[in-house]
Amino acid sequence: MHSETPKTLHFETYTLDLQCCSLLCGRDEVRLRPKSFDVLRYLAEHTGRVVSKEELVHAIWPDVVVTDDSVVQCIADIRAALRDDAHRIIKTVLRRGYLFAAELTGETPNKRSASIGPSGQEITFCRTSDGVNLAMACVGQGFPLVMIPTWLTHLEHDWQSPHQAQLLRFLSDRFQVIRYDCRGFGLSDREVREISFATFQSDLKTVVDALGLYKYALLGISQGAPTAISHAARYPDSVSKLVLHGSFALGRRKRGSSKEAQMATALAAILRHGLSDEESVFLRLFSSIWYPNASADQIKWYVDLLRTSTSADVLARNRSVAAEIDVLDLLPKVAAPTLVLHCRRDNAVPFEEGRRVATSLPKAKFVSLDAENHVPLPGEAAWQAFISEIEAFLSN
Numbered sequence: 159m160h161s162e163t164p165k166t167l168h169f170e171t172y173t174l175d176l177q178c179c180s181l182l183c184g185r186d187e188v189r190l191r192p193k194s195f196d197v198l199r200y201l202a203e204h205t206g207r208v209v210s211k212e213e214l215v216h217a218i219w220p221d222v223v224v225t226d227d228s229v230v231q232c233i234a235d236i237r238a239a240l241r242d243d244a245h246r247i248i249k250t251v252l253r254r255g256y257l258f259a260a261e262l263t264g265e266t267p268n269k270r271s272a273s274i275g276p277s278g279q280e281i282t283f284c285r286t287s288d289g290v291n292l293a294m295a296c297v298g299q300g301f302p303l304v305m306i307p308t309w310l311t312h313l314e315h316d317w318q319s320p321h322q323a324q325l326l327r328f329l330s331d332r333f334q335v336i337r338y339d340c341r342g343f344g345l346s347d348r349e350v351r352e353i354s355f356a357t358f359q360s361d362l363k364t365v366v367d368a369l370g371l372y373k374y375a376l377l378g379i380s381q382g383a384p385t386a387i388s389h390a391a392r393y394p395d396s397v398s399k400l401v402l403h404g405s406f407a408l409g410r411r412k413r414g415s416s417k418e419a420q421m422a423t424a425l426a427a428i429l430r431h432g433l434s435d436e437e438s439v440f441l442r443l444f445s446s447i448w449y450p451n452a453s454a455d456q457i458k459w460y461v462d463l464l465r466t467s468t469s470a471d472v473l474a475r476n477r478s479v480a481a482e483i484d485v486l487d488l489l490p491k492v493a494a495p496t497l498v499l500h501c502r503r504d505n506a507v508p509f510e511e512g513r514r515v516a517t518s519l520p521k522a523k524f525v526s527l528d529a530e531n532h533v534p535l536p537g538e539a540a541w542q543a544f545i546s547e548i549e550a551f552l553s554n
Contacts, residue, residue: 284368293345298330306382312344342472422481489518
């Protein structure tokens with residue numbers, strides 16, 4: 159191994175300690191036979207390509223005559239140790255070999271660079287036509303991918319987010335990722351007169367114009383999806399591809415459901431009155447709607463971000479605007495190829511809303527994810543499918 163080889167490799171909830179030859183899940187050691195560990199290590203160090211059985215035999219048993227059964231048994235041991243029944247981490251490529259499919263967050267000899275962090279992003283500002291200063295951040299290299307704010311963002315604090323950070327690193331390792339804070343949020347102006355769906359649309363246009371972007375892809379998650387849909391419909395020559403997750407075309411008050419309308423009122427009230435209470439049970443309840451399977455620490459971080467990123471008034475106003483969104487008529491006008499992902503048991507945005515978006519878009523691929531969280535969290539089974547689908551779609 160070269161001297162610059164890292165001491166540890168991280169993927170999902172696991173760590174490969176290359177010096178101690180151990181596999182950890184969190185702080186707990188996962189037992190693996192020595193040869194099985196060597197096979198896992200070799201595959202992880204050669205992530206991104208298929209490794210044949212012959213290559214594994216030559217690398218792991220260089221001076222011993224063994225059969226393919228030795229490789230097969232090691233792969234079975236590894237999958238059992240990683241609870242990889244679905245083969246999301248170690249994939250079998252028929253008649254070719256094995257592929258390490260999990261996303262590594264540590265640098266490996268075959269990755270082009272280390273994962274990019276907050277120190278690698280450049281923050282600038284642009285001004286809207288109504289005088290609001292918007293904070294923009296660019297990080298990574300490659301084709302421009304504009305991430306539209308969900309509704310709760312902070313360009314700096316998102317890099318410490320248990321919900322966002324790993325996605326940001328994954329994307330910025332592959333594309334030039336462009337983000338901006340909504341008006342009223344994060345590093346953008348906090349005191350703003352107007353918050354409306356019209357400003358959501360015009361703020362996105364202000365950002366792409368300020369950066370001189372001619373052709374770019376859009377990633378719209380949750381509330382960012384309708385803005386992405388509207389922009390793609392209005393500027394078909396600029397948007398090359400569209401990725402939507404947890405999307406909706408109709409806000410809660412537009413879905414013809416009294417239950418949804420009442421929920422919109424309740425959520426706005428929780429945000430308006432619960433933000434001042436540091437131990438607010440209502441805020442934790444609100445957070446658990448988005449991430450029901452999150453840990454206590456992850457929920458606490460999300461609640462803290464609610465307080466860090468903006469004011470109670472702006473939060474409530476923003477949610478009220480989202481409840482009135484209606485871009486249903488714009489869906490057939492979107493010319494860009496679109497990937498629509500949605501978690502099947504999503505409590506924040508019903509699965510049927512994502513399906514409605516996909517069936518109304520002319521060039522949509524729909525992927526349902528077996529998860530309950532609004533956005534899959536790193537470590538859960540749906541996470542790998544989530545990032546793999548996005549990478550495959552944007553890279554082709």
